Amino acid sequence: MSVVITQVFNGFSLGSILLFVAIGLAVTFGLMGVINMAHGELIMVGAYMTYVVQQIFAKYAPQSMGYYFFIAIPVAFFVSALLGWGLEKILIRHLYHRPLDSLLATWGVSLILQQIARTIFGAPNVAVLPPEWLDGGVRIAGVVFPYKRLFILVFVILSIFALYIYLTKTPAGRRIRAVTLNRDMASCLGISTRKVDAYAFAIGSGFAGLAGCALTLLGPIGPTIGTYYIVDAFMVVILGGVGKLIGTVLGAFGIGLVSTLMEYSTSATMAKVMMFALIIAFLQWKPSGLVSVKTRSLD
Amino acid sequence: MTKKGWLYWLFFLALFAAPFYLTEFRLSLLGKFLCFAMIAIGISLIWGYTGILSLGHGVYFGLGAYCMAMYLKLESSHGRLPDFMEWSGVHQLPWFWKPFEHPLVAISSAIIIPVLLAAFLSYFTFKNRIKGVYFSLLSQAVVVVFVTLFIGKQEWTGGTNGLTNFSTVFGFPLSSPFTQIILYWITVCLLLLIFLFSRWLTVSRFGRVLVAIRDGENRVRFLGFNPTTYKVFVYSLSAAFAALAGIMFVLQVGLISPAMMGIIPSIEMVLWVAVGGRSSLIGAVIGAIVTNSAKSFFSENYPDIWLLFLGGLFIGVVMFLPNGLAGVYQSFKQRKGQREGKTHEAGSHVSRSVGGF
Amino acid sequence: MKPVLMCREVSVDFDGFHALQGVNLEVYPHEVRFLIGPNGAGKTTLLDVICGKTRACRGKVLFYSHDITKMPEHKIVRLGVARKFQSPSIFHQLTVWENMELALKQDRGLFAVLRAKLSREDRDTIIAVLQRIQLFDYAEQKAGSLSHGQKQWLEIGMQLIQFPQLLLLDEPIAGMSEAERERTGELIHEIARNCAVVIVEHDMDFVRRFSKQVTVMHEGKVLCEGTMEDIQKNEKVVEVYLGREEKAC
Numbered sequence: 001m002s003v004v005i006t007q008v009f010n011g012f013s014l015g016s017i018l019l020f021v022a023i024g025l026a027v028t029f030g031l032m033g034v035i036n037m038a039h040g041e042l043i044m045v046g047a048y049m050t051y052v053v054q055q056i057f058a059k060y061a062p063q064s065m066g067y068y069f070f071i072a073i074p075v076a077f078f079v080s081a082l083l084g085w086g087l088e089k090i091l092i093r094h095l096y097h098r099p100l101d102s103l104l105a106t107w108g109v110s111l112i113l114q115q116i117a118r119t120i121f122g123a124p125n126v127a128v129l130p131p132e133w134l135d136g137g138v139r140i141a142g143v144v145f146p147y148k149r150l151f152i153l154v155f156v157i158l159s160i161f162a163l164y165i166y167l168t169k170t171p172a173g174r175r176i177r178a179v180t181l182n183r184d185m186a187s188c189l190g191i192s193t194r195k196v197d198a199y200a201f202a203i204g205s206g207f208a209g210l211a212g213c214a215l216t217l218l219g220p221i222g223p224t225i226g227t228y229y230i231v232d233a234f235m236v237v238i239l240g241g242v243g244k245l246i247g248t249v250l251g252a253f254g255i256g257l258v259s260t261l262m263e264y265s266t267s268a269t270m271a272k273v274m275m276f277a278l279i280i281a282f283l284q285w286k287p288s289g290l291v292s293v294k295t296r297s298l299d
Numbered sequence: 300m301t302k303k304g305w306l307y308w309l310f311f312l313a314l315f316a317a318p319f320y321l322t323e324f325r326l327s328l329l330g331k332f333l334c335f336a337m338i339a340i341g342i343s344l345i346w347g348y349t350g351i352l353s354l355g356h357g358v359y360f361g362l363g364a365y366c367m368a369m370y371l372k373l374e375s376s377h378g379r380l381p382d383f384m385e386w387s388g389v390h391q392l393p394w395f396w397k398p399f400e401h402p403l404v405a406i407s408s409a410i411i412i413p414v415l416l417a418a419f420l421s422y423f424t425f426k427n428r429i430k431g432v433y434f435s436l437l438s439q440a441v442v443v444v445f446v447t448l449f450i451g452k453q454e455w456t457g458g459t460n461g462l463t464n465f466s467t468v469f470g471f472p473l474s475s476p477f478t479q480i481i482l483y484w485i486t487v488c489l490l491l492l493i494f495l496f497s498r499w500l501t502v503s504r505f506g507r508v509l510v511a512i513r514d515g516e517n518r519v520r521f522l523g524f525n526p527t528t529y530k531v532f533v534y535s536l537s538a539a540f541a542a543l544a545g546i547m548f549v550l551q552v553g554l555i556s557p558a559m560m561g562i563i564p565s566i567e568m569v570l571w572v573a574v575g576g577r578s579s580l581i582g583a584v585i586g587a588i589v590t591n592s593a594k595s596f597f598s599e600n601y602p603d604i605w606l607l608f609l610g611g612l613f614i615g616v617v618m619f620l621p622n623g624l625a626g627v628y629q630s631f632k633q634r635k636g637q638r639e640g641k642t643h644e645a646g647s648h649v650s651r652s653v654g655g656f
Numbered sequence: 657m658k659p660v661l662m663c664r665e666v667s668v669d670f671d672g673f674h675a676l677q678g679v680n681l682e683v684y685p686h687e688v689r690f691l692i693g694p695n696g697a698g699k700t701t702l703l704d705v706i707c708g709k710t711r712a713c714r715g716k717v718l719f720y721s722h723d724i725t726k727m728p729e730h731k732i733v734r735l736g737v738a739r740k741f742q743s744p745s746i747f748h749q750l751t752v753w754e755n756m757e758l759a760l761k762q763d764r765g766l767f768a769v770l771r772a773k774l775s776r777e778d779r780d781t782i783i784a785v786l787q788r789i790q791l792f793d794y795a796e797q798k799a800g801s802l803s804h805g806q807k808q809w810l811e812i813g814m815q816l817i818q819f820p821q822l823l824l825l826d827e828p829i830a831g832m833s834e835a836e837r838e839r840t841g842e843l844i845h846e847i848a849r850n851c852a853v854v855i856v857e858h859d860m861d862f863v864r865r866f867s868k869q870v871t872v873m874h875e876g877k878v879l880c881e882g883t884m885e886d887i888q889k890n891e892k893v894v895e896v897y898l899g900r901e902e903k904a905c
């Protein structure tokens with residue numbers, strides 16, 4: 001029994017990490033349709049920002065080290081968002097009608113960001129010490145639930161909830177949805193689509209920063225941490241169905257649970273191989289997430 | 300022969316003569332780049348002509364190289380178990396390694412396995428009308444599958460180190476300059492064949508179907524063509540080119556590892572083509588040579604800024620040179636043509652197609 | 657006489673929206689049939705179903721004796737059904753000549769195309785059609801550089817050269833000048849000598865001038881059929897169609 005609980009918890013935990021790296025993409029790729037290969041590097045930026053905030057605390061306010069994380073969260077969000085905003089303004093704006101090209105250009109951006117990180121922080125991984133109050137775990141029915149994992153799970157649920165409220169209940173969020181649903185119509189109604197694009201992209205990038213912040217709790221971080229997650233993140237969004245937040249949530253937890261299950265019965269490597277093969281096969285079977293809305297025009 | 304035709308032959312002649320004017324080290328680099336040029340031609344066919352962006356060609360290249368490397372490894376082990384297997388505690392040669400003792404089996408499976416994989420994958424994907432960036436991302440997922448598998452199954456594939464330490468091929472020592480020059484010449488010949496074949500494809504009606512698919516796949520359906528067949532064919536063909544490149548690569552470089560077939564090399568392959576000009580075959584060849592020369596120049600002299608340069612290249616080419624070097628050459632020629640008042644270019648085409656009339 | 661096209665009780669649902677509800681339509685050889693009706697009546701959807709772009713969820717579409725309800729698009733085309741879309745769907749990166757060459761009636765299999773050469777006969781056919789649609793002088797231009805009307809004609813030319821037995825046209829005269837409209841109307845009747853034509857058209861003057869048989873559609877159903885005169889007298893039509901126009905004014 002405790003094995004089952006552990007596995008299910010591990011599944012949800014992995015799912016929560018996948019969901020975190022994919023939330024931002026659900027906005028930039030899912031809603032806006034931009035392929036941002038530098039998404040992983042925006043995660044990396046968030047992670048390094050957490051590291052920087054921690055270093056500052058360690059130097060100037062060692063007595064309040066326990067709270068550095070609460071400062072790191074908004075810092076990571078805003079730095080990544082600002083970077084995303086700039087990226088949209090300078091580069092992506094010109095490539096909205098050339099998705100394949102935006103894929104290549106943002107890949108270039110990701111290489112540059114990686115190199116910059118390497119120059120500033122050095123090539124080896126750096127460790128971020130999690131706040132002490134996240135050490136240990138709670139023991140229920142003979143199973144230990146580490147606080148860090150629980151914290152990430154709660155953190156991601158709050159984030160996705162905030163994003164949902166933002167998109168559906170605030171005027172700014174509704175403008176984003178209006179533009180992504182029908183750009184021409186929205187612009188006729190007096191919405192500045194350019195502003196909304198930049199804004200939405202910044203929001204998506206900010207969530208990447210949050211993901212980076214969360215990842216520091218799991219282990220050391222390095223310049224290539226983004227590359228490690230980028231393909232997974234895209235798979236989550238595609239599997240869930242492009243343009244639907246709930247799909248991304250289901251996709252992330254689905255992949256998390258199935259991979260942990262397979263990891264339990266085989267090995268970590270084979271689980272990853274089988275998971276990806278399964279996703280590819282599933283999308284062949286049911287490309288519904290992939291096909292666009294029915295229209296009259298050809299192509 | 301046209302002026303352009305002469306330039307092509309001159310280019311290939313210069314490649315043939317390379318052993319006479321390049322040092323051994325530079326020649327081995329060039330041999331490697333020409334393998335990359337083969338891949339680039341294939342990518343130009345699918346991306347530049349047909350509009351399919353594959354981020355998975357590292358896999359086809361890698362599978363071709365691994366199949367060849369398995370033969371080389373067995374030949375170099377002289378009937379004993381390959382060294383890495385012993386280190387991993389394997390006592391018997393796995394069954395699927397056995398057929399690779401025969402060179403013909405190894406070479407033919409080096410082509411057939413990648414082509415079958417490409418055909419299988421592309422048939423279902425294209426039949427289900429998955430295209431554009433979705434196909435690109437799926438092909439990237441395929442890379443993840445294979446790289447993870449090849450690293451994980453260390454006892455069968457050599458893990459992260461890959462397959463290396465070969466001594467001979469068909470009894471000839473791989474390290475001797477003579478063997479290397481012969482291998483280089485074979486590479487040039489194969490590249491020439493691939494180039495001529497692809498050129499024949501693109502100037503024929505088949506090539507126009509490809510361009511039509513790029514312009515509007517659904518419209519092609521309503522002219523009675525089945526785009527799936529064409530896309531699967533051209534995608535598998537480009538996989539065959541990549542596999543062939545893999546064979547020649549492993550023969551000349553003497554090493555294949557998962558890092559050479561991963562996500563980053565796969566996307567770099569696309570960059571070569573973007574630099575040269577995506578819908579120009581000769582552009583793809585030149586792009587592969589130029590980009591890789593730049594890479595070895597930077598990594599020899601300024602390793603730190605190579606990534607910055609590479610990243611800048613991705614952005615710069617996409618933003619400012621969407622047609623690559625070939626596009627620059629063409630617009631230069633056009634400007635020159637306009638200056639000299641040569642505007643009968645278009646007219647000469649009419650007389651060609653309506654020639655018999 | 658056997659009908660070229662027979663639609664029996666064709667229905668289409670788009671996520672719960674009933675775009676077509678049991679449509680019956682028969683078209684005979686050499687007929688020029690106009691489909692009219694207010695926006696959202698299902699005219700374009702009906703053409704989509706016939707050419708295979710949209711699948712009918714109920715009902716049958718017969719082309720002569722072939723059941724084409726579930727056939728893939730390219731096979732329907734190969735049987736002899738040509739479709740012209742609302743917006744010109746030509747290949748902008750290819751020349752006018754190359755566009756025509758692709759549209760030629762030919763074996764469209766992969767290996768046939770690999771071996772294909774332009775025969776003298778094909779060349780003459782292309783030249784003849786290009787002259788008929790007045791695009792011969794533009795043969796070597798990229799199709800993307802043509803004017804809107806010329807693009808429409810190029811597409812009609814690309815349907816012509818397939819020598820179809822059934823031609824489906826969706827608003828062929830949209831964006832054309834008066835002279836071009838006239839010429840297109842004549843062209844359609846020339847075409848009808850060898851094949852049946854189904855046209856969706858909004859322009860009532862054009863319909864009046866060039867139609868014999870008209871089918872009126874409304875809310876996914878066929879309202880009535882007949883000559884333009886009959887239809888103008890039909891009260892139901894006046895109510896849903898003309899009545900609406902008056903309201904709009």
